[in-house]
Amino acid sequence: MKKFIPHFLALAGALSVQAKIVTQTVEYKQGDTTLEGYLAFDDALSGKRPGVLVVHQWLGLTGYEKQRAEQLAQLGYVAFCADIYGKGVRPKETGEAGALAGKYKSDRALLRARVTAGLDVLEKNELVDPKHIAAIGYCFGGTTVIELARSGADIAGVVSFHGGLDSPTPADGKKIKCKVLVQAGAEDPFQKPEDLTAFESEMRDNKVDWEITFYGGAVHSFTQPDPGFINSGAHYNEKADQRSWRAMKDFFAEIFK
Amino acid sequence: MKKFIPHFLALAGALSVQAKIVTQTVEYKQGDTTLEGYLAFDDALSGKRPGVLVVHQWLGLTGYEKQRAEQLAQLGYVAFCADIYGKGVRPKETGEAGALAGKYKSDRALLRARVTAGLDVLEKNELVDPKHIAAIGYCFGGTTVIELARSGADIAGVVSFHGGLDSPTPADGKKIKCKVLVQAGAEDPFQKPEDLTAFESEMRDNKVDWEITFYGGAVHSFTQPDPGFINSGAHYNEKADQRSWRAMKDFFAEIFK
Numbered sequence A, B: 001m002k003k004f005i006p007h008f009l010a011l012a013g014a015l016s017v018q019a020k021i022v023t024q025t026v027e028y029k030q031g032d033t034t035l036e037g038y039l040a041f042d043d044a045l046s047g048k049r050p051g052v053l054v055v056h057q058w059l060g061l062t063g064y065e066k067q068r069a070e071q072l073a074q075l076g077y078v079a080f081c082a083d084i085y086g087k088g089v090r091p092k093e094t095g096e097a098g099a100l101a102g103k104y105k106s107d108r109a110l111l112r113a114r115v116t117a118g119l120d121v122l123e124k125n126e127l128v129d130p131k132h133i134a135a136i137g138y139c140f141g142g143t144t145v146i147e148l149a150r151s152g153a154d155i156a157g158v159v160s161f162h163g164g165l166d167s168p169t170p171a172d173g174k175k176i177k178c179k180v181l182v183q184a185g186a187e188d189p190f191q192k193p194e195d196l197t198a199f200e201s202e203m204r205d206n207k208v209d210w211e212i213t214f215y216g217g218a219v220h221s222f223t224q225p226d227p228g229f230i231n232s233g234a235h236y237n238e239k240a241d242q243r244s245w246r247a248m249k250d251f252f253a254e255i256f257k
Helices: A014-018 A063-074 A094-106 A108-124 A140-150 A170-175 A193-205 A238-255 B014-018 B063-074 B094-106 B108-124 B140-150 B170-175 B193-205 B238-255
Strands: A021-030 A033-042 A049-055 A078-081 A128-138 A157-161 A179-185 A210-215 B021-030 B033-042 B049-055 B078-081 B128-138 B157-161 B179-185 B210-215
Touching: A021 A063, A021 A108, A033 A063, A033 A108, A049 A063, A049 A108, A049 A140, A063 A078, A063 A128, A078 A108, A094 A108, A094 A140, A108 A128, A108 A140, A128 A140, A128 A238, A140 A157, A140 A170, A140 A179, A157 A238, A170 A193, A179 A238, A210 A238, A238 B238, B021 B063, B021 B108, B033 B063, B033 B108, B049 B063, B049 B108, B049 B140, B063 B078, B063 B128, B078 B108, B094 B108, B094 B140, B108 B128, B108 B140, B128 B140, B128 B238, B140 B157, B140 B170, B140 B179, B157 B238, B170 B193, B179 B238, B210 B238
Parallel strands: A049 A078, A049 A128, A128 A157, A157 A179, A179 A210, B049 B078, B049 B128, B128 B157, B157 B179, B179 B210
Antiparallel strands: A021 A033, A033 A078, A210 B210, B021 B033, B033 B078
16 A cells, blocks of 8 residues: 555556545534535555545536546545535426525525535544645535635635635635635636626735636536536536646645645 | 656656756847847757747846746756847846837837747757747736737747737737637736736637636736846735746646647
8 A cells, every 4th residue: 555645746647547446425414404425535545645625516416526526536635525405405407406506605604514514524534634625616616615715714725616706795805714726717607797806806805825717718617517517608618627627736736735 | 868758747856857958049030130049958858849939028038038948948848038129139227128128019010020030940940849839928028929829820829927918909819829828917017907808808709729817916027036026016926936837837738748
């Protein structure tokens, strides 16, 4: 069994050849609500290693997020998909998904409590180095990880992929301790200019360590190949997907030093 | 002597240990004007390899750009610093630098001719694979490499570091064949919002393959540690410097495949 070596120091492919990815469904609680997350790690590695929380899109925890967790495990991280909605709450269509995402976006305190419960599970995992933790999220999850940062979470960084950036409490920007990487579609019609401006002010005013990349030609959900996500304003973009994943890996290389 | 291996596949440090960086001053012409560029490559490598053109800031070709060329040579590329102003034209102070940069910004045809002359030198170098060429530039040079793209240059990509994005002929965006990466300071006071908006429209309208990253906390000249560049709107930012250099390497890994 070999020790964890950061992926950016390992030869391309070397880890994946020997990797033995283990996945587990994990039940946990926030208050009285039962949540069902998903853990993935490489059992061929020994020792503590960085942990990455993965927060789902508006459809709840699906195969998409699980696959991302497995990709992160291939890179040597312990990945845990949080469940914000609750065990068994997995919307089947966009109307229900929109209502659920809207519920949590309108109740940021509850959203923070739910994502923090997921973070706790990850932090307490015996394989995780608690000083090296990040959170990533897609769409609704991209909003959620920034909300986690705004809660003052003591983690190394968050990466938001095509997430909404609005905040009902911009003063909470002062609580942000971690680094923030935002990855956005330059043509995302769901990204309101006024939200972007407010977000930039929030980061600037609070001297947050942040950066934002806009991918040309990319609209909403640019990392999501599932055809169910395609509509007039959302579409998979392979190039932006690959570039943003690489940027995330670079970010991890920096924050997990 | 070993073959060129892209830096992103080589083990960290392996190339630099064995590197034998050779540098040469190169005289060349654009029309009747004599220009003086600077070439750098690793003589410990054999075979053709990607070439990178480096375009200078408003002070003309200085030690700063030469050092960047040497860093690129360490990565295995053939790097050539273009000289836009002409042999011996090396402003000593910012008034003269501003006048010179302004002259070329006001005469984009001449600017394109000058940068293209530098590109020709690089393309004809026997070590360069002419199908794998990129151009990078800083400040004035960042403007220049985008102008090179707008000229229809048949290269793989350009990277602009804290460069102006304005164009007197936005319709030239349709000539852009290469990929465009813009790296900007989120707080750069010299980046006019209207120029940024126009640039985005130019890229969008012409379906250019482009992306832009804004580094939080970074102002103008964020890659330039020389204290002579520091003023109320310009300052070195080590983090943004390192992140943008890494993003450039990722970009090269993609376009030089």
